[in-house]
Amino acid sequence: MLADGARAQEIRGRVTDAEGRAVEPATVAVFRGDRQLAADVTDTAGRFRLSAPDGPYTLRVRHVAYRPLDTLISVRGRSGDELSLVMAEASVGLGEVTVQAERIVREADRFVVHVGDAPAMAGRDGAELLRTAPGVWVTDDGVSVNGAAGARVYVDDRELRLSGRALTAYLRTLRAADVARVEVLPQADASYGADVRGGVVRIVLRRRRERGMDANVSVETDFGRQYGGVRPSASVRVHAGRWTWHASAAGDHLYKGIGQLSAQRFYVNDAAGSFASQSVTDGRRRNVTGRVGAIFDANPRTSIGAEAELSRGRETEPSEVETVISQHGRLQSISGHYDREETDRLAAAAVNVTHRTDTIGSRLKLVADYTDRSLGGETDERSTAGWMNRDFTASRYRVLAIDASALRVLRSGMRLSAGAKYTRNRMRDSVRREGPASDPGFLTDYTEQIAAGYASVALELGRLSLTAGLRAEWTHTAGREGMRRAYADLFENATATYAFDPMRLFMLVAQYARNVERPNFRYLNPRRVRSSDFAYIEGNPALRPTYIRRLSLTAVWHYRYTLTVGGNLHRDLVREEAHTDASAPEVRIVRPENHDRENHWFVALSAPLRPVRGWELNANLVGVRQDLRATSSDPWATHWLGFARLTLGVTLPRDAYAELTYNASSRLHSANTGVEPRHTFDVVLKKQFADHRLTVTLGVSNLFDRGVTYFSHTDRFNERTSISGGSAGRRLTVGLHYVLRSGKSVKSRTVERASSDDTRRMDRVKNEK
Structure with missing residues (x-):
């Protein structure tokens, strides 16, 4: 979030651990005082990208498996440079989680x-x-x-x-x-x-x-x-x-x-x-x-x-049913x-x-x-x-x-x-x-x-x-x-x-x-x-x-x-x-x-x-x-x-x-x-x-x-x-x-493709007993 009229600078960087392994997903945010100006989440390569106006800021990085990282940066003249940030593993509790484990936030x-x-x-x-x-x-x-x-x-x-x-x-x-x-x-x-x-x-x-x-x-x-x-x-x-x-x-x-x-x-x-x-x-x-x-x-x-998709399927379901009915003293068996x-x-x-x-x-x-x-x-x-x-x-x-x-x-x-x-x-x-x-x-x-x-x-x-x-x-x-x-x-x-x-x-x-x-x-x-x-x-x-x-x-x-x-x-x-x-x-x-x-x-x-x-x-x-x-x-x-x-x-x-x-x-x-x-x-x-x-x-x-x-x-x-x-x-x-x-390395990115959110009313009633 930028102030109106301010000139935006891009901040790019990569977050790793002490052994150089990517830390993901880490939350990276830029603060001026207690006000959060921009935020991003690192991808599978540990990279992030966000924008902020010129000036000095506090860059805060958080991840459940690592100690919090706060560092002072100056955005002026930094656009296009890539920051390198190293996080230390937490000593107890959450630090026991491997970096590669999936994260739910x-x-x-x-x-x-x-x-x-x-x-x-x-x-x-x-x-x-x-x-x-x-x-x-x-x-x-x-x-x-x-x-x-x-x-x-x-x-x-x-x-x-x-x-x-x-x-x-x-x-x-x-x-x-x-x-x-x-x-x-x-x-x-x-x-x-x-x-x-x-x-x-x-x-x-x-x-x-x-x-x-x-x-x-x-x-x-x-x-x-x-x-x-x-x-x-x-x-x-x-x-x-x-x-x-x-x-x-x-x-x-x-x-x-x-x-x-x-x-x-x-x-x-x-x-x-x-x-x-x-x-x-x-x-x-x-x-x-x-x-x-x-x-x-x-x-x-x-x-x-x-995108195009084709599918073909065939399903068979033979069944044998035996029913026994007893009414008024009369026994009837039907197959x-x-x-x-x-x-x-x-x-x-x-x-x-x-x-x-x-x-x-x-x-x-x-x-x-x-x-x-x-x-x-x-x-x-x-x-x-x-x-x-x-x-x-x-x-x-x-x-x-x-x-x-x-x-x-x-x-x-x-x-x-x-x-x-x-x-x-x-x-x-x-x-x-x-x-x-x-x-x-x-x-x-x-x-x-x-x-x-x-x-x-x-x-x-x-x-x-x-x-x-x-x-x-x-x-x-x-x-x-x-x-x-x-x-x-x-x-x-x-x-x-x-x-x-x-x-x-x-x-x-x-x-x-x-x-x-x-x-x-x-x-x-x-x-x-x-x-x-x-x-x-x-x-x-x-x-x-x-x-x-x-x-x-x-x-x-x-x-x-x-x-x-x-x-x-x-x-x-x-x-x-x-x-x-x-x-x-x-x-x-x-x-x-x-x-x-x-x-x-x-x-x-x-x-x-x-x-x-x-x-x-x-x-x-x-x-x-x-x-x-x-x-x-x-x-x-x-x-x-x-x-x-x-x-x-x-x-x-x-x-x-x-x-x-x-x-x-x-x-x-x-x-x-x-x-x-x-x-x-x-x-x-x-x-x-x-x-x-x-x-x-x-x-x-x-x-x-x-x-x-x-x-x-x-x-x-x-x-x-x-x-x-x-x-x-x-x-x-x-x-x-x-x-x-x-x-080269792979970077995750949301791909905007075909979107459709209407009725899915195509399936038949399955033959349930």
Whole structure:
């Protein structure tokens, strides 16, 4: 932050330890008295860069593993010179941390995980990397932050328009060696879409600034008594002149996924009889993804980026179901065979132009991206009850987004930003059935257009930082059978941060935002999917958008210890409810419905601890009070929820590393369905060879082979369903990861590329039992 009219000088330097190793991420700040004028964080090479007017100042450097460093400098005539700063290791406590270990710090509105070259990061994929971030949970259902599901994931400012298993599979194609840092925003600002429900996770890739090449080759295999898969991947980044090129390819081949499902019903009327069902599924999956892109630096201030992506996948899921029903003294046994096949093809392209209008952060940006995704499926259903059906499905989703924005940074430290965005979503879904004449199939066709304008302001008032933004959105949806909706809305957000000391070692952060979540296209699809003779899943085209008010207060100590209390207040939240079919009372149907109110009051603790030399314990704990009512006339129901992830990493001699992770969740509730408590342990051992270029990994996931149990309640019966084996069971993992680098040293840098923050409503309902 510079005084108006002062002549700016650039201050550059490098921070190392006594042995010449880079210190990162260290906070470097320029002070005049107690007033902070500028600040930066060192990169993986230990370098920093900031601007200040002429004059004498105090340069302060802070890092959790080193003693504080303060030095007097004079900026006059120094522009272009590089300072060399050496930090001494702390004698106790934090000084026992190796410089290369990853660092987790909390900034005003986000967590930042600096990846670095720590042994803990060696060989990790993107999904494993996100699990190290505070408050982030990654499952086959998607990504959540502080217990709020539906987080958006960006890679270099390009949104991954995927969810569920498709998103997890994509993240596994990324390698930690390609990542500079991970940023976790529990609350999105006005520049993101108003429908960002569960926060934002930004993965910033490394970029070479000197001529040279980075390449990574990996292969992992999972195997177990009922599970087997192979995941190869490779990536390369090359910088030459003004060009930076990148390409990657990855595969996911599941050749064995045998899972068992057991369902039992307990009738409200004990005389109604008994019901038990057993099924065995052997899922197979093949998926290949490729990406290629380039960034051209037209001049020091203007860059043009483009990226293209292609992926193809095929998944089969044959299952055999045996159901035994006893009613009124009559025993009936029914066998069913369900053979499902689904194909998935995605093509995406993105382009952006970024022009930096000054040297202190102002810029203009134009981004456009297009995604075309097609899914096809065939389902064969046969039962000894006497029926046989075949479904042929075809879906196509096309999303076009164009975003223009401007950011103006004033010398006083004030930041003004504004932008406009247009998004067009098109969904077409058809089902053709060969079976009973009374069930002919259907066709749905939706087009949604969203026009948005947004503006925000940020300013520094001494130790108080304020940010406020407003986003206006106009939405128009049209579809078959006369469906037409049009509405406009305003979405506000604000953040206030107060630092109790000049180096911001202790801060309080207050945040508020209003968001909307539009129903997923798959939820709007009325298609009914059969998972057995007595269980269906179907959509609901009458769903309304969900409106959410989010508020929180976070205490931050030493950049990395955080305690957050807050609430997410929902109106018309979409939940999956279980019903019985009026014409067939033994049939259970799961259908999404709007709930009148649902409030989540939470407390979240993030604490990276270092009890002894070479040991690091990252603790993420979340507790939630869930208050809900289905309709305005219903009484409030309250549930207490808890989530925990504890990761203990131990650095061993001879470039070896061990990690133990404990994941826990309490009983989870969603309308009249839910998930029983689950506790799992994962163990990983790593050894590096060939001057840290080769990493060998051996791990066990779900060490004690804990399955998953679901429950649902209807007026007629309660049902419990347990799933074991397959992806829910114990798995062994063996991995090899090789890194090749050539050329000069690598410097991390945020790359502004394609950005998109709109709906990710492309995934179908998976066939869940």
